[in-house]
Amino acid sequence: MFESLPDKVSIYEVSPRDGLQNEAAPIPLAAKQRLVDALLAAGIERLELTSFVSPRWVPQLADADELVRGVSARPGVTLSALCPNAKGFERARAVGLHEIAVFLSASETHNKKNTNKTVDQSIDTFSDVVPPALEAGMRVRAYVSTVWGCPYEGDVDPARSLAITQRLLALGCYQVSLGDTIGVGTPLQTRRLCQLFLAEVPADKIALHLHDTRGTALANALVGLELGVRDFDSSVAGLGGCPYAPGAAGNLATEDLVFMLHGMGIATGIDLEALIEAGRVAEAVTGRRLPGKVHQAGSFKLRG
Amino acid sequence: MFESLPDKVSIYEVSPRDGLQNEAAPIPLAAKQRLVDALLAAGIERLELTSFVSPRWVPQLADADELVRGVSARPGVTLSALCPNAKGFERARAVGLHEIAVFLSASETHNKKNTNKTVDQSIDTFSDVVPPALEAGMRVRAYVSTVWGCPYEGDVDPARSLAITQRLLALGCYQVSLGDTIGVGTPLQTRRLCQLFLAEVPADKIALHLHDTRGTALANALVGLELGVRDFDSSVAGLGGCPYAPGAAGNLATEDLVFMLHGMGIATGIDLEALIEAGRVAEAVTGRRLPGKVHQAGSFKLRG
Numbered sequence: 157m158f159e160s161l162p163d164k165v166s167i168y169e170v171s172p173r174d175g176l177q178n179e180a181a182p183i184p185l186a187a188k189q190r191l192v193d194a195l196l197a198a199g200i201e202r203l204e205l206t207s208f209v210s211p212r213w214v215p216q217l218a219d220a221d222e223l224v225r226g227v228s229a230r231p232g233v234t235l236s237a238l239c240p241n242a243k244g245f246e247r248a249r250a251v252g253l254h255e256i257a258v259f260l261s262a263s264e265t266h267n268k269k270n271t272n273k274t275v276d277q278s279i280d281t282f283s284d285v286v287p288p289a290l291e292a293g294m295r296v297r298a299y300v301s302t303v304w305g306c307p308y309e310g311d312v313d314p315a316r317s318l319a320i321t322q323r324l325l326a327l328g329c330y331q332v333s334l335g336d337t338i339g340v341g342t343p344l345q346t347r348r349l350c351q352l353f354l355a356e357v358p359a360d361k362i363a364l365h366l367h368d369t370r371g372t373a374l375a376n377a378l379v380g381l382e383l384g385v386r387d388f389d390s391s392v393a394g395l396g397g398c399p400y401a402p403g404a405a406g407n408l409a410t411e412d413l414v415f416m417l418h419g420m421g422i423a424t425g426i427d428l429e430a431l432i433e434a435g436r437v438a439e440a441v442t443g444r445r446l447p448g449k450v451h452q453a454g455s456f457k458l459r460g
Numbered sequence: 461m462f463e464s465l466p467d468k469v470s471i472y473e474v475s476p477r478d479g480l481q482n483e484a485a486p487i488p489l490a491a492k493q494r495l496v497d498a499l500l501a502a503g504i505e506r507l508e509l510t511s512f513v514s515p516r517w518v519p520q521l522a523d524a525d526e527l528v529r530g531v532s533a534r535p536g537v538t539l540s541a542l543c544p545n546a547k548g549f550e551r552a553r554a555v556g557l558h559e560i561a562v563f564l565s566a567s568e569t570h571n572k573k574n575t576n577k578t579v580d581q582s583i584d585t586f587s588d589v590v591p592p593a594l595e596a597g598m599r600v601r602a603y604v605s606t607v608w609g610c611p612y613e614g615d616v617d618p619a620r621s622l623a624i625t626q627r628l629l630a631l632g633c634y635q636v637s638l639g640d641t642i643g644v645g646t647p648l649q650t651r652r653l654c655q656l657f658l659a660e661v662p663a664d665k666i667a668l669h670l671h672d673t674r675g676t677a678l679a680n681a682l683v684g685l686e687l688g689v690r691d692f693d694s695s696v697a698g699l700g701g702c703p704y705a706p707g708a709a710g711n712l713a714t715e716d717l718v719f720m721l722h723g724m725g726i727a728t729g730i731d732l733e734a735l736i737e738a739g740r741v742a743e744a745v746t747g748r749r750l751p752g753k754v755h756q757a758g759s760f761k762l763r764g
Binding site for chain 1: 461462465609611612613614642643644645646647648649651672673674675676677678679681682683686687710713716719720723724725752753754757759760762763
């Protein structure tokens with residue numbers, strides 16, 4: 157166990173997009189900018205800022221263009237946004253993003269309820285997004301959700317998720333993030349999934365997007381790490397979840413992931429203390445206590 | 461990875477003792493009994509009910525004798541109580557308990573602040589408890605706290621915790637529960653600790669008592685499981701912590717542990733749905749929202 161841990165793991169921070177889109181009360185642009193600034197100050201190297209969806213779908217993200225335009229990140233930092241269709245891609249290109257992301261669900265029912273498309277229709281739509289984006293010199297990431305289970309269908313055949321992943325990679329996506337959207341994953345299942353995927357796909361082509369809804373996110377991350385996964389999505393203070401999956405709550409908190417990784421001698425490029433501050437900003441911005449653990453407990457410090 | 465998982469794991473439930481002693485407002489006896497009844501109804505097989513300490517130390521536990529006398533458990537269920545000294549043992553014997561527990565800290569500073577004794581003095585005190593208890597036909601468990609780290613001293617030498625454990629086993633304790641009292645443990649550290657202990661001590665002689673203060677409890681439990689540990693302490697809904705360790709909060713929630721284990725095909729003897737109900741009783745009894753995840757999210761159920 158743990159005979160070949162990596163020196164570094166890549167963390168993909170999703171809080172501004174996956175987190176703030178779920179807030180009932182709209183978050184002012186300046187507050188979003190505070191959160192983004194705090195995350196970048198903590199050393200986040202890959203950051204999903206927003207989603208270029210129709211403001212009629214998600215009014216909370218109507219300020220997407222303005223938010224992206226206002227961010228200045230140091231060299232080497234990747235900023236990204238979700239783009240469900242060609243129109244979203246055009247907005248992303250117009251504001252100068254170098255990376256975008258597309259998303260669908262491995263479960264037909266969940267995909268239909270979430271996007272009003274079949275899985276095939278979703279992938280067809282991506283054909284209007286991915287090739288033009290690549291041609292424009294952008295990189296495209298993809299999310300496949302409900303890989304560990306669907307709130308409507310229950311078990312989802314891992315071979316189905318793999319086939320979708322392979323289609324997305326063939327389309328030109330550089331990485332596919334596999335989501336435990338409703339947070340039902342347990343370690344043996346994660347082992348089976350990772351072993352299946354890693355037998356067919358290079359490790360750097362997949363990421364794990366784990367939810368801590370039932371407390372198992374870090375245990376599942378550990379399994380992925382042990383089996384060769386080097387890319388993990390997370391959200392500061394555990395902000396966000398999936399608004400379309402009833403009962404879902406709790407992205408894996410970035411602080412918790414970083415605390416575990418640093419404790420294992422694995423670098424992330426992130427300053428944990430500054431990240432904990434960013435988690436406090438996330439709580440201030442949303443006006444709620446957020447579920448992550450480390451931003452509440454603090455990192456370890458000696459007591460007098 | 462996971463080539464030799466067990467069919468069953470033994471869970472030692474500590475909420476009535478470790479949880480309720482920390483509540484600022486005293487919990488009425490009837491409320492404690494409701495919690496105990498709910499835990500036993502869920503199939504808990506090992507239950508630490510209370511602590512026979514001086515009511516001047518912990519007034520919340522002044523009803524210890526009455527609580528134990530009122531519990532009727534089915535055959536095969538082990539009820540226990542913490543006994544810091546010979547007087548506590550006499551009370552435990554008088555109310556008919558078949559198992560007691562003693563405790564100390566691996567860190568001198570923490571032990572001193574917690575018990576006002578050196579580690580040697582604590583073990584001396586146990587010499588007045590353990591042999592008479594064994595002679596009376598009782599079993600004695602021991603807790604060693606701050607094994608993963610001390611709030612005052614920081615790192616604690618694992619060899620020191622092992623030496624203390626060996627003295628406790630030599631004294632006649634049947635099992636030593638190793639505590640991550642302040643919840644700072646990470647998986648590589650847990651691997652090192654478990655490998656060190658399991659090289660010297662049979663697996664059934666140790667248990668892991670993990671705190672989820674920084675979200676790593678299940679990841680650490682998974683490491684223990686992989687390395688051969690079969691005994692885990694936990695507390696329903698994550699009730700309790702250590703009142704003497706500043707900033708400490710969050711026993712591993714029993715529901716979260718059971719959810720993970722059952723998801724891996726490992727039996728616990730516990731009915732998860734009934735356990736979630738017991739977690740709700742714990743919240744009602746304490747009047748607080750408790751930090752465990754599964755009692756909040758529920759186990760997985762299909763949505764319409």
